[in-house]
Amino acid sequence: MKKQQLIFLIPVMFFSWMLSAQESMSIGKEEVLERVQENNSQLKISQQEFLAARAQYRQTNAVFLPNISVSHTGMTTNNPLMAFGSKLNQEIVTQADFDPARLNDPDRIDNFATKVEVQQPLVNLDGFWERGAAKNKMQATELQGVRTGDHMKLETEKAYMQLQLAHKAVTVLEQALETAQANLRLAENNFKQGYLQRSDVLAVEVRVTEVNNQLQYARSNVENASDYLMFLMGDSIDVVLLPADSLSVQMNVMTSPALPGDRADIKAMELATDARKKMYTASKMSFLPRLNAFGSYELYDDEIFQGDANGYMAGVALTWDIFDGSKRIGKAQQSKAEFKQAELELEQHVQQSQLELNRATRALQDAENKLHLTQLALEQSKEALRIRNNRYEQGLEKTTDLLGAETQFSEKQLEYYQTVYEYNYAVAYLEFLTESIE
Numbered sequence: 506m507k508k509q510q511l512i513f514l515i516p517v518m519f520f521s522w523m524l525s526a527q528e529s530m531s532i533g534k535e536e537v538l539e540r541v542q543e544n545n546s547q548l549k550i551s552q553q554e555f556l557a558a559r560a561q562y563r564q565t566n567a568v569f570l571p572n573i574s575v576s577h578t579g580m581t582t583n584n585p586l587m588a589f590g591s592k593l594n595q596e597i598v599t600q601a602d603f604d605p606a607r608l609n610d611p612d613r614i615d616n617f618a619t620k621v622e623v624q625q626p627l628v629n630l631d632g633f634w635e636r637g638a639a640k641n642k643m644q645a646t647e648l649q650g651v652r653t654g655d656h657m658k659l660e661t662e663k664a665y666m667q668l669q670l671a672h673k674a675v676t677v678l679e680q681a682l683e684t685a686q687a688n689l690r691l692a693e694n695n696f697k698q699g700y701l702q703r704s705d706v707l708a709v710e711v712r713v714t715e716v717n718n719q720l721q722y723a724r725s726n727v728e729n730a731s732d733y734l735m736f737l738m739g740d741s742i743d744v745v746l747l748p749a750d751s752l753s754v755q756m757n758v759m760t761s762p763a764l765p766g767d768r769a770d771i772k773a774m775e776l777a778t779d780a781r782k783k784m785y786t787a788s789k790m791s792f793l794p795r796l797n798a799f800g801s802y803e804l805y806d807d808e809i810f811q812g813d814a815n816g817y818m819a820g821v822a823l824t825w826d827i828f829d830g831s832k833r834i835g836k837a838q839q840s841k842a843e844f845k846q847a848e849l850e851l852e853q854h855v856q857q858s859q860l861e862l863n864r865a866t867r868a869l870q871d872a873e874n875k876l877h878l879t880q881l882a883l884e885q886s887k888e889a890l891r892i893r894n895n896r897y898e899q900g901l902e903k904t905t906d907l908l909g910a911e912t913q914f915s916e917k918q919l920e921y922y923q924t925v926y927e928y929n930y931a932v933a934y935l936e937f938l939t940e941s942i943e
Contacts (some may be wrong), residue, residue: 528742533749534665537734541661544739548657551650558639558646565636572624579809583613591616594805596814619804619812627821628796634787641780648773651942655769659937661737666926666933668730669752673922675727678720681915685713688911692904705904712908716915752922754876755929762866764859765941772942774854778847785840791833794825858938865935872928879917879924886910886917 542548582588588611592598595616601607626632692709695701731746765771800819804812826833893910896902 529745529747531747531749534662536749537665537738538658538661540738540740541657542654545657545737546739548650548654551653555643555646555650558643562636562639562643565632565639568626568629568632568636571626574622575620576622577617577619577810579615579617581613581615583611585609585611588612588614591805594618594803594814594816595807596805597807615807617806617809617811619810620801621803622801623799625798625800626795627798630793631787631790634783634790638780638783638787641776641783645773645776645780648769648776648942652769652773655937655940657737659933661734662933663930664730664734664737665748666752666929668727668734668746669748669750670922670926671723671726671730672748673752674723674919675720677915677918677922678716678723681911682713682716682720684911685709685716688907689713691898700900701904708904708908712911752925752929754925755932757869757873757932757935759935759939762862762935762939764855764862765939767942768858768940769942771851771855771858774847774851778844778851781840781844781847785837785844788833788837788840791826791836794823796821796823798822862935862938865931865938869928869931869935872924872931876924876928879921883914883917883921886914890914 580587582591585608589598589602589608591614592602689706689709689712692701692706696703696706728745731744734746735742735744798819798821800817802817803815805814805816806812890910890913893902893907897904897907
């Protein structure tokens with residue numbers, strides 16, 4: 506019999522040693538939220554998405570700002586036209602250069618030109634509207650990042666509550682294992698004294714084995730919950746986290762939750778829809794002419810990086826693309842369809858969010874009702890176990906009845922803490938659905 510007890514205790518001792526060998530660390534929810542805010546990879550990705558959108562918006566500054574370029578080119582030629590033109594640019598033409606023989610068969614000439622070009626947009630109506638669309642996209646991306654932060658906060662709270670629940674399950678099952686082992690010792694003594702049959706002792710041994718298996722599974726859940734929290738915090742250290750505060754009921758302060766119109770994801774979709782509308786307007790404005798100014802300043806010489814001769818040119822160009830093979834017509838139709846699609850998606854998202862809020866409100870009410878029932882059931886099972894345990898010690902209760910009471914009490918404890926977790930998550934989820942922009 507002692508050998509059988511040792512066999513039961515080996516897995517428990519092994520898992521206890523494994524947990525003690527791992528580094529453990531106590532951490533509170535506020536610290537977890539802070540570390541997630543600073544180090545979470547998803548939030549960093551969201552930040553980079555905003556920076557990319559902001560860079561795209563800054564590219565539209567080209568609608569107002571000039572395009573300036575500088576070039577230096579060198580060439581050598583004896584082409585009659587190019588040779589004479591190079592001499593004109595270098596301002597070295599003489600009377601002798603007009604000799605027909607020289608004009609038709611000039612000597613080789615070197616020409617180096619330094620050129621500064623400026624192109625200044627004046628009126629580009631399609632560019633103005635595209636700039637407005639890029640700004641809306643940037644703002645929408647920023648709000649999407651805010652909503653991502655809200656979601657990561659909810660996910661972090663959920664993961665932290667799962668860690669709390671996992672530790673509660675370990676505590677409950679450790680107590681159940683201690684009780685089962687104590688009952689096993691009592692059953693063995695009673696068996697030696699002839700008060701119990703061998704089948705009763707075997708039933709208690711089975712109970713010890715079942716609780717032991719459940720405890721191993723619960724400890725694995727602790728490690729899984731710890732790993733996930735470390736992942737959310739952007740850390741890969743293999744450590745068992747201990748929640749600084751125990752799992753308890755979170756009070757619901759919301760009375761009549763309503764869908765906020767300024768929720769980050771809704772505002773982001775409104776801005777995205779407005780951006781589509783502006784892109785549609787920009788595609789229509791592309792049918793209008795464009796007005797741009799241009800100018801250049803040039804330096805010429807027959808030696809590199811020199812400039813004895815100079816000249817400039819300035820002007821204004823009015824361009825109008827009359828027909829480009831119906832490309833702009835198709836682009837305008839595409840922009841219109843995308844704008845209408847964005848409007849429908851926004852309407853659908855608002856309706857779906859309201860539906861989600863209604864479900865979450867009812868889920869919270871159901872969780873509250875279930876919390877009261879499981880608490881009452883836990884108290885009843887605890888009292889029933891106390892009575893049966895007292896009767897069993899006096900030899901007035903069957904072993905199977907005692908084991909059933911122990912099993913029911915452990916199950917009711919686990920069910921109660923599971924309900925507390927579900928209720929707390931329902932509260933957190935409802936807060937997430939009603940989160941407004943600060």
